Every structure is written in C-alpha cells, then in structure tokens.
Amino acid sequence: MRQILLCAALTTSLALLSGCTLSKTKADTAEDAPGKAAYHKISAEEDYEMMVSQEVVVVDVRTREEYDGGHIENAVLVPNESIGSKMPETLPDKEATLLIYCRSGRRSKDAAQKLLALGYQSVYDFGGVIDWPYELVKEG
Structure with a gap:
C-alpha cells in the first residue's frame, strides 16, 4: 500500500512539473535568453501605446x-x-524598435521573422491594419 501511495505522489509531482514547463509563453522564452532577439506578437493597442510613449519605427x-x-x-x-x-x-x-504590420497579419509575422534573422534586435508584430482602430493616412 505504501508503494502505491509513493508511486501516486511521484506521478502527481511529475505531472505538475511538466505542466509548469509547458505553460511558458513567448515572453517567458524571451526573458530566459537576455540579449537575444526574439519574436514578439502584440496587439494594435499595445503598438499604439509604444508609438506614443517611446521612439519606434512603424514598418508597413x-x-x-x-x-x-x-x-x-x-x-x-x-x-x-x-x-x-x-x-x-x-x-x-x-537596434531600433520596429513595429511591423501588414493587412491581416500573415506577412507581418513573416517579415518580423526575416528581420530578426537579419540581426534586428527589437521586432514587434502587431498584425494587420484591418484590426487598427485608429486613423490612417492616404497618399495624394
């Protein structure tokens, strides 16, 4: 009986530990490797906050x-x-902070990953302009 309880306790502990490992987010992964560039997915609202609070380059x-x-x-x-x-x-x-967008989010993710591969350090993908709740400007 004691061996069964010990086995059950060990199995439960392993399940909890593996669950903790699997629950890491992209942000956690980026923090685990300081100094290494990582892909960041953010919302349009987070992007707008970055635009008004710091120096960034918005990339279409x-x-x-x-x-x-x-x-x-x-x-x-x-x-x-x-x-x-x-x-x-x-x-x-x-070293500039790049905020990347496209129409729907597919190309922005692809572009962000290519820019990271080229050595850019601070790349944020906020998806598509179709989700942009703020004003747009038109040429001409």
Whole structure:
C-alpha cells in the first residue's frame, strides 16, 4: 500500500512539473535568453501605446498600392517581398524598435521573422491594419 501511495505522489509531482514547463509563453522564452532577439506578437493597442510613449519605427510590409490606399502615419514602407538576405536601406538601425504590420497579419509575422534573422534586435508584430482602430493616412 505504501508503494502505491509513493508511486501516486511521484506521478502527481511529475505531472505538475511538466505542466509548469509547458505553460511558458513567448515572453517567458524571451526573458530566459537576455540579449537575444526574439519574436514578439502584440496587439494594435499595445503598438499604439509604444508609438506614443517611446521612439519606434512603424514598418508597413504591404505593397505600394496597399500603402498608398491608407497607412499608419509616419510608417516606413518595406514590402515583405523585398526583405531578403540584405538589410533594407530604409531600416539602417538594427537596434531600433520596429513595429511591423501588414493587412491581416500573415506577412507581418513573416517579415518580423526575416528581420530578426537579419540581426534586428527589437521586432514587434502587431498584425494587420484591418484590426487598427485608429486613423490612417492616404497618399495624394
């Protein structure tokens, strides 16, 4: 009987420990490796707070036509398709905080990961402009 109780206690402890390990978030992972760049997914509201409270570079990774149709004020256009193995000329500072967006969130995630691979250190993906509750500006 004692062995059964000991086995049950051990099994419960292992289950709890493995549950704790599996519950780590992306933010936890980023904190575990200080000094290493990591992918950060944030909301449009968090993005807006960063825009008004600190120096950031807002990066639109859509096409020129989409950008001209309406974009976030002061956003830099760097189409996702143009991000390759070289640092984009319009983003010369790899230490700058970059806030990336596209139309729906697919291209922004792809672009954010490519920029991290190029050595950018502070990259935040806030998804698609379709979820942006604030004003957009249009060219022309």
